[in-house]
Amino acid sequence: MDHPSVLLKRVAGTLAAFSLAACGDATPSAGTGGALGEVVELTAPAPSGSNTPHLALDADGRVMLSWTQRRPDSTVAIQMATWNGTSWDSTRTIADNRQFFVNWADFPAITALGNGDLAAHWLEREGGGKYAYGVRVVRSSDGGRTWGAPVTPHTDGLAAEHGFVSLWADGPDGIGMVWLDGRKSAMPDSTREMTIRTATVSATGALEREALVDARSCDCCQTGTAPTRTGRVIVYRDRTTEEIRDIAVVRRTDSGWTAPQKVHNDDWHYPGCPVNGPQAASRGDTVVVAWYTAAHDTARVNVARSVDGGATFGAPVRIDDGDPIGRVDVVLDDDANPVVVWLEQRGPDAAEVLARRLVGNAPGPIRVLSRTSGARQSGFPRLTRHGNDVVAAWTSVNPLQVHVARFSLSSK
Template sequence: MPKYTIAIIVSAVLALAASPVPTVSEIKSPAPPGSGQPNLTVAADGRVFLSWIEPDTPQGYVLRFSVRGAQGWSAPKTIARGANWFVSDADVPSLAVLSDGTLAADWFVASVGPRSEAYDVNLVLSKDGGTTWSKPLMPHRDGKKRQHGFVSMVPTPDAKLAAIWLDGRNMPSEEEGDMALMYTTIAANGTLGPETQIDNRACECCKTSMTATADGLVAVYRDRSDKEIRDISIVRYANGRWSQPQALTNDGWEIDGCPINGPAVSANGRNVAVAWFTAPDDKSQVYVLMSADSGKTFGKK
């Protein structure tokens, strides 16, 4: 991340409500030169967390993070280090803050070798602000040497962590078959909930996105039809179950391969916004749709 800066919309992230006009400030990154795979998240109390990967010596990688408060960025802390990681610009580690203050972080470990795209999610928890971390656990328990990645983590009101990810357990090989979208929960003590398949056929390597609304979780992802239409689908979690996947819109983007470009969703109460890229007929477009009922209905694009 050489000479990287992070542009933060101050009125939104730091809640500077006194400013009549939203302003944008450039903030120097705490990550050193040579680092990459940045991920930014905001805790419920307004603290901003930045995680990244940097090279380790003599070989391997180290996952670190810093917290931005009123006095600026904190001294970086180490989450994990290793030499057998799967590192990609498309699928990056993430960090989340549970409602009881527990930190959760994930990264990816190769399960076959450096030329394979088979890898596992490793997830750790910290009760002391990131000074020490638990032993790694895997939210997926299939034991298959296939892709497990593109994780989205969201804290829930009961001090648990909701997680979704793309999962290749049903694929007969790394290159063939259907990539599933899976879900589970992780308690602050590391207890895993049951695994649930949300969709049995999703786009193989587009990032997922999930948020919490006043009425429950909402997740969006790039789907994949039998005719290779790769539009955005949405699912909602309420009353203990996920809804059936529904097309957010019918873009009709037919592409025989993963575009490596997933959607993003954010919520405030029952207000939900979804943004995504599409390119039907080779016409690149970016859309944003808004919902006022926790993602049940959206306006027209």
């Protein structure tokens, strides 16, 4: 989406280097622990013209990569492949020949369900409006070789914005979903207010447990989600009537979804959408949230930890290298220490994909995964755990192509 806030975000990132001393918010020095292993790039199954990578594990613990493929004839397909530890299997097509809504920040994803099935989603145009599009979710019971009929999880039937989806396995065969919903019945004025909504798609395609989670959220920031022993958590960028755009969390309990609470009071006053959502990871009742903010003219990537299933969070720790673009993702090691990936500005047209582990409150050394661009087309790097390795995927711009690499959680 074309938002004027993108320029403002760049200004905030540039101001950060001049604001650190004045604000007393210097970037953290690397500790001696938490070092990550050397980066080994894998031959990606996605050819030139690919972007929007997403990573997940299947029921057997194998890495699944999905991406958007732009073909030479200008058609688009949503595709996937699986890594068996030494090589990728054949590319499978999740969807093609449809009226896709293709967006650099709002991209398809794939997940494994409790019974071993796979679920995937994409966005599809609805009506003639520039931003009239809806969510489609599909299921595969044969490892992605064939897919069932698409289901639309929002029931408004309106030509409005619906997107920024997070998927999860809900019970043995349900597909849990959260998304940003811009149905006009929830937007009586022209402020482009979005809502946060959830639903579950059953094995028969029926919609269940539909719920409105938050009646006003940021317009176009990604959502994130993670399971805990006490219930699922959802994180997203909130939006107050005063245009404060901090990160919020809700938890699903036996009585339903809790009221939204801030992960931290950044107090980021921002009259637009930064297109820079949070992500979450969990282990037991430890939940870690990573996010970008430029509150008080200082761009940061922050990490905050909860040990009570997301009910409360400790003070955030800053982990960036001084001029972050953001676009974060996070996974946890076996001790629930977060490993975060993000983009860092390195010049007018240059950026790097960086990764860093936080042990307690001590950030470890930064690991450079790749050079890239800070342009929109470089998208959002993604992570997943694979045994003692972390697998990362990101997009280069010239040429446009998905890349995949792995690095060990051990520095040796």
